[in-house]
Amino acid sequence: MSDRTRELRTYAIGYGLSLVLTVAAFAMVRWPSFGARAIFGIVLALGLIQMAVQFRCFLHISFKRSSRHDLQLILFSALIIALMVSGTLVILFNLRGRMMG
Amino acid sequence: MSEPELSHAGLNLGDTGELTQDQAENAIFGFWIFLMSDAVIFALLFATYGTMIASTVGGPTPASEFKLLPAFVETLLLLTSSATFGRATIAMKYDEPRRVLFGWLGATLGLGLVFLALEANDFATMFAHCAYPMRSGFLSSFFALVGLHGLHVAVACFWLVVMVGQVCAYGLDARVRINLLRLGLFWHLLDIVWIAIFSVVYLQGNIG
Structure with missing residues (x-):
């Protein structure tokens, strides 16, 4: 093919x-x-x-054939995104619960 | 079936007469870093939206503003435009006749413009319901997130027109090929961001 x-x-x-x-x-x-x-x-x-x-x-993008750091960069960005998004949501929902509850 | 090693994100052209794999690797990796930083911006706007979703101050709510059908049509348009852009990159890689390349690029541009028109129509409908950005925290964060994505699509459409101009003016030399690859990555990433938008904004707004 x-x-x-x-x-x-x-x-x-x-x-x-x-x-x-x-x-x-x-x-x-x-x-x-x-x-x-x-x-x-x-x-x-x-x-x-x-x-x-x-x-x-x-x-x-694949796990085995990428010779450059594209995948590492995606995984690093995903880690940053997960930390910032989940951190923001946890803190602000907690704050809302305490202020409005 | 052994596939060749990939050296950068997106379709790899291999060594063409115009462009070596090394040149492409360096040029694309820089753009990839920009795209990932753009993804972080969108992620934070999603976080903002998540915290603001209940802050409607008695005004329009997600359930009252978001309709499934337009969101579904917009999703199909953007997804199809991502696939047609992929087809255009293949036409470039294998030096298919210029009209084939322009045909697929034109189809991509058309789908992108129809997407923008539908989105503008959605926004106009919302404005007609007094759902404008200053109304509530929910609407501010909605327009910041979805508006920024729409702005990206508009910029990508403009960039596509510029690329057609570059292909006409310079032919498919190394610079033009790299620029087309970069635009392809940008376009595909905008569709990936849209997946998050239709899931978190439009579908979540219609649940329950």
């Missing part, structure tokens, strides 16, 4: 998987079948999977 065929297939797989994950997430909300918290959890999980699919298929 030529490089071109393989690359076309990678984009097609990425597009197909993203479509399925998008439709699944919207369908979960349009026709709810669980509690609100469970649905939100599933939507977030589907979103994270779709991000991973697009990083893999559209941005060509």
